[in-house]
Amino acid sequence: MAFMKLFTIYAFMSCYTLSLSSSASSDVELLLGKIKASLQGSSQNIILSSWNSSVPLCQWRGLKWVFSNASSLPCTDLSSPHWTNPSLFKDPHLRLLSLQLPSANLSGSIPREISELPMLQSLYLNFNSLKGPIPLELGYTSSLSEIDVRENFLSGILPPSIWNMCDRLVSLRLHGNLLSGSIPEPALPNCTYDTLRFLDLGENNFSGNFPDFITRFGGLKQLDLGNNMFVGSIPQSLEGLRLEKLNLSHNNFSGVLPAFLEPKFGVEVFEGNNPDLCGPPLRRCGGNSNPRLSAGAMAGIVISLMAGSVVLASLLIGYVQNKKKKGRGESEDELEEEEDVENGDDSNGSGGSGENKLMLFQGGENLTLDDVLNANGQVVEKTCYGTVYKAKLADGGTIALRLLREGCCKDRASSLPVVKQLGKIRHENLIPLRAFYQGKRGEKLLIFDYLPLRTLHDLLHETKAGKPVLNWVRRHKIALGIARGLACLHTGLDSPITHGCVKSKNVVVDEFFVGRLTEFGLDKLLVPAAADEMVALAKSEGYKAPELQRMNKCNSRTDVYAFGILLLEILIGKKPGKSARGSEFVDLPSMVKVAVLEETTMEVFDVEILKGIRSPMEEGLIQALKLAMGCCAPVASVRPSMDEVVRQLEENRPRNRSALYSPTETRSGSGTPF
Numbered sequence: 001m002a003f004m005k006l007f008t009i010y011a012f013m014s015c016y017t018l019s020l021s022s023s024a025s026s027d028v029e030l031l032l033g034k035i036k037a038s039l040q041g042s043s044q045n046i047i048l049s050s051w052n053s054s055v056p057l058c059q060w061r062g063l064k065w066v067f068s069n070a071s072s073l074p075c076t077d078l079s080s081p082h083w084t085n086p087s088l089f090k091d092p093h094l095r096l097l098s099l100q101l102p103s104a105n106l107s108g109s110i111p112r113e114i115s116e117l118p119m120l121q122s123l124y125l126n127f128n129s130l131k132g133p134i135p136l137e138l139g140y141t142s143s144l145s146e147i148d149v150r151e152n153f154l155s156g157i158l159p160p161s162i163w164n165m166c167d168r169l170v171s172l173r174l175h176g177n178l179l180s181g182s183i184p185e186p187a188l189p190n191c192t193y194d195t196l197r198f199l200d201l202g203e204n205n206f207s208g209n210f211p212d213f214i215t216r217f218g219g220l221k222q223l224d225l226g227n228n229m230f231v232g233s234i235p236q237s238l239e240g241l242r243l244e245k246l247n248l249s250h251n252n253f254s255g256v257l258p259a260f261l262e263p264k265f266g267v268e269v270f271e272g273n274n275p276d277l278c279g280p281p282l283r284r285c286g287g288n289s290n291p292r293l294s295a296g297a298m299a300g301i302v303i304s305l306m307a308g309s310v311v312l313a314s315l316l317i318g319y320v321q322n323k324k325k326k327g328r329g330e331s332e333d334e335l336e337e338e339e340d341v342e343n344g345d346d347s348n349g350s351g352g353s354g355e356n357k358l359m360l361f362q363g364g365e366n367l368t369l370d371d372v373l374n375a376n377g378q379v380v381e382k383t384c385y386g387t388v389y390k391a392k393l394a395d396g397g398t399i400a401l402r403l404l405r406e407g408c409c410k411d412r413a414s415s416l417p418v419v420k421q422l423g424k425i426r427h428e429n430l431i432p433l434r435a436f437y438q439g440k441r442g443e444k445l446l447i448f449d450y451l452p453l454r455t456l457h458d459l460l461h462e463t464k465a466g467k468p469v470l471n472w473v474r475r476h477k478i479a480l481g482i483a484r485g486l487a488c489l490h491t492g493l494d495s496p497i498t499h500g501c502v503k504s505k506n507v508v509v510d511e512f513f514v515g516r517l518t519e520f521g522l523d524k525l526l527v528p529a530a531a532d533e534m535v536a537l538a539k540s541e542g543y544k545a546p547e548l549q550r551m552n553k554c555n556s557r558t559d560v561y562a563f564g565i566l567l568l569e570i571l572i573g574k575k576p577g578k579s580a581r582g583s584e585f586v587d588l589p590s591m592v593k594v595a596v597l598e599e600t601t602m603e604v605f606d607v608e609i610l611k612g613i614r615s616p617m618e619e620g621l622i623q624a625l626k627l628a629m630g631c632c633a634p635v636a637s638v639r640p641s642m643d644e645v646v647r648q649l650e651e652n653r654p655r656n657r658s659a660l661y662s663p664t665e666t667r668s669g670s671g672t673p674f
Contacts, residue, residue, distance in 0.1 A: 027096040027117055028057070034113045039101070039130075041108030043584045046594055047101065057094075064098040066119060072097075095119035102148075103127040103593070107584040110149065112137040122146040126173065127546065127634075129153055129578070129585030134179075139164040150200070151176040151546060158206075160184035171198035175224065176549075182208030194219045202247060203227040203549050210253070215240055226250055227549050231274075234258060250550060253277050256285050272550075357437070361423035364434030364447060367399075372437060372447060377401065383537075384408075385530045390450055399434070402446040402522075408530040409444050418524040419446075421495060429485030431508060431518045444525065448518070456507035456515060456566075461575050472609045472619060473654045474513045475570045479624070480649045481515035482507055486563060487642040489520055490556045497521050500554045501534055502562035503543050504569055523551045538562065542576030542586060546634050557636040563645065564631025568592065571625055573606025589632045592625065601625070620652030 031051055040048050050061040057065060058075035065073035073094065096117050102124050109132035114123065121143050130152040138144070139161025145168045154177040162172070163186035183206060196217045202224040210230055214223065215237040226247035233255035234248060246265050250272035257270065257279035267281050278285035358369045375391035380400070382388075385408040389401040409415065415438070423433045435447040454462075456478060459470055468474075482502075489497050500523040508516045523531040531551035538544040545561035548554060565576050568588040576588050595604040602610075605621065616622050627648050633639050640648070 026090060026092055027094060028090070030113050030116055031060075031063075031096070035111040037108075038111035038113070039106050039108045039125075041106075041584065043107060045105060045107075046591075047104045048106075062099060062101040062104065063096060064100075066095055066097045067091075068093040068095060068119075098122045098124075100124040101128070103587055103590040105585060105587045105590050106130055110135055110138065110154070114138060114144075115141045117141070119143050124148045125152070126150040127152075127587070129587075131155065133157070134159055134162070134174075136161050138162065141165065143168070145170045145195070147171065148173040149177070150174065153178055155179065157181035158184060158201075160187055163187070167195065169196050172196070173198065173200040174204065175200045176203045176546075178205060180205040180207065182206070183211040183214075185211070185213050196220055198222045200224040201228070205229060207231070210235055212237065217241070221245070223247070234261075249273070257282065359419065359423070359436040361432070361434055361436075362426065363432060363449070367435050367447065369437065371395075372399070372401070372435070372445070375399065375401075384533045385526055398450040398452075400448040400450040402448070404444040404446070404525060406439075406442040408526055409442055410525060410527055411442070412438055415444065415525050418521065421493075421497065422521050425489075425493065425497075425520075427485055427488045427492070429481040429514065429516050430488065430520065431516050451508050451510065451516075453508055453510050455505050456509050456570075457504035457575075459509055460504060460569065460573060470608055471611060472613060472621060475609060476620065476624070476649070476654055477513050478507070478509055478515040479567055479570050480646070480653075482517060482566065483563065483642060483646045483649055485515070485517040485520075486559055487646050490559070490642050496556070497524075498554050498556055499559050499562075500524075500531075500551060501538070502559055502566060503538070503541060504566055507566075523554065526551075528552060540578050542578075542588065545636065547636055556642065557639050560631050560639045560642060560645070561633075561636070563642070564628045564639075565589075567624065567628035567631065571606065571609065571621070571628060572604055573608065589629060592629055619654050620649075623648065623652040 032053065036048055036051050039045070047061045050059060051063075052060075057063075057073065065075075067073070097119055098121060099114075099117075100122065103126075106125065106128035107130070109130055110125065112135035114120065115135075115137035120141060123144060123146065126148045127150065130149065132154065133156035134149070134154060136159045138147075139159060144165060147169075148171065150173050154174070156179065158174070158179055158181070163169075163184075166186060179201075183201070194217070197219055199214065199217070199220060199222070203226065206225070206228040208230065209232040210225075212235050214220070215235060218241070220241050220243065222245040223241075223243055224245075224247040227250045230248075230251040230253060232253065234253055234257060236258045238258055239260045243264070246261075246269050248270055249268065252274050253270070254274035254276040255278075257277065259279070261269075262280035265281070270277060270282055358367065358372065360367060371393050372391070375393050377389035377391045380388045380390050386402060386404040389403065391399050391401050393399060419433075419436045423436065426432055431448055431451070433446060433448060437445040437447070439445075454467075459467065486499060486502070489499055497520065499517065499520040501519045502517070506517060506519045508518060510516065523534055526534075528550070535544060535548060535551050535554075538548075543562040543565045545558040548558045548561075565588060569576055572588055572591065574586055574588065574591075576586050578585055592601075592604055595601050601622075602616065604625075605616075609621070610616075613619050613621065627640070627645065631639055631645065
């Protein structure tokens with residue numbers, strides 16, 4: 001049976017190769033035909049538009065050419081006949097060596113016709129919006145050695161044929177897709193797999209046991225299986241690999257870690273797995289971890305702890321009772337004094353557990369629990385983890401309520417420190433938290449001021465009548481306000497906090513065009529699964545930093561990346577991420593890169609932003625575009641801090657407008673803001 005299986009595989013490969021040679025098209029014809037159509041999907045792509053018979057081959061974007069004798073197509077000498085010779089398009093000896101289109105706003109699928117390119121060695125389609133499966137035919141290419149399709153929306157299983165390239169495959173990078181199922185074993189047992197150096201299968205939906213056959217890849221240097229659904233044990237046979245980088249985190253691995261892994265790799269390599277996973281550098285294995293303690297010693301320790309607990313409890317009870325005698329509402333900083341800072345008594349349904357009470361912060365002192373629960377609510381926004389309401393109070397006032405659903409929130413003990421930190425934050429460019437409430441079922445209610453103003457998203461992308469003109473001066477002021485708010489969160493607090501969800505929908509703009517951030521720190525109140533939904537949403541909306549895999553990995557640099565996308569959105573006027581119809585993915589950094597390469601940078605700006613601008617350089621437009629691209633750098637370490645972003649925006653304000661940016665700007669309504 002094994003012989004018949006191998007015979008069938010070889011027979012299929014032989015027939016497949018013969019069929020290609022008998023009906024082979026030139027590489028140029030393949031590119032102009034099915035490959036181009038497959039990559040761009042249903043919409044035209046600005047980068048692929050260079051693949052045109054009226055354009056010299058040397059100017060086709062993302063491609064490198066060679067002849068059948070391995071000599072390269074000379075593209076450095078502009079006077080060379082290769083730049084204009086039309087016969088090249090039909091030259092059967094001209095072959096494609098490399099196809100590299102990272103961040104090219106591709107929205108189609110991986111073309112199966114790639115397997116018909118006989119000399120193709122590298123395929124780089126990473127950071128696009130490609131969908132569908134990895135074609136089976138990809139494994140039957142004759143020269144391909146480097147495959148990088150990271151950060152797309154590829155789905156389905158990994159075809160077993162991918163391992164047919166065992167004698168030449170150097171790198172396979174599939175990180176950040178929607179691939180699922182178990183990792184198939186190679187069908188060709190005689191391959192050595194010694195050429196493979198980089199295998200990245202991280203952040204997909206792969207399942208099953210650890211793929212043991214990987215330990216036969218003797219040349220492997222980097223292995224990433226993180227953020228999948230693998231189960232079972234980690235094999236001892238990994239010891240045979242000379243790995244320099246390893247990531248097995250955020251799976252469901254269990255059992256004992258191989259001892260040889262501990263000297264080379266730290267806790268971060270294994271975190272987020274089954275709690276049963278043990279061994280250095282994680283916790284020690286086995287229940288008899290400290291055999292030197294006798295039963296008598298253990299009993300003594302338990303008795304001592306119990307006695308200490310009784311004394312501590314007595315002290316705490318006395319402390320709380322003493323505080324109550326001094327009156328309610330003196331402090332909102334101590335966990336033991338919740339009853340003092342939460343507005344509620346027995347008539348409001350409060351209980352000894354501290355639930356069903358209202359925790360008040362600066363500016364919310366006049367609110368009561370009855371006011372909040374009896375307010376007439378109108379749904380403003382719905383998300384997978386909660387709903388935002390515009391609520392009308394009995395006295396005519398209006399508040400905004402953010403309801404976080406039960407099951408999506410962390411428990412009360414974990415939430416309260418976060419809520420208290422958020423309740424203390426006060427900054428002109430941040431919407432303050434006024435009160436907090438938790439119900440008996442664990443649902444949580446965050447109470448904010450209601451601002452009857454538009455979000456930045458609405459101002460940029462809605463076409464309603466009466467929408468104010470967003471010239472460069474106004475947009476710059478909005479951007480600077482957002483940057484100041486983020487800088488405050490990152491460096492202006494006793495305990496820094498990341499926003500975690502920077503996007504134009506979370507920026508409220510007032511009548512003076514001051515941008516104010518909402519939703520900051522919200523992810524800290526959510527359970528990991530609900531928080532990770534925010535990462536998935538950020539990816540579809542185009543704000544997700546390339547390195548961000550789980551929300552618990554969010555940091556100031558991922559906030560900076562999202563701000564960079566937001567600043568590009570302000571400058572370009574286009575909505576990033578998936579379109580409403582979901583047919584294409586708008587990659588703003590790629591749009592700018594194309595414009596710079598084609599020397600059409602001024603065409604990338606929103607038409608409205610250029611009105612009245614004589615010198616884009618003097619008005620700070622070009623500097624702002626460079627700053628946004630710096631914030632969107634793929635490598636996190638080279639992105640500027642938000643303090644640096646604020647400094648650069650302040651230094652490159654539109655001319656003669658400095659008074660409009662004063663932090664002490666009045667809001668009395670007297671005078672015209674712009």
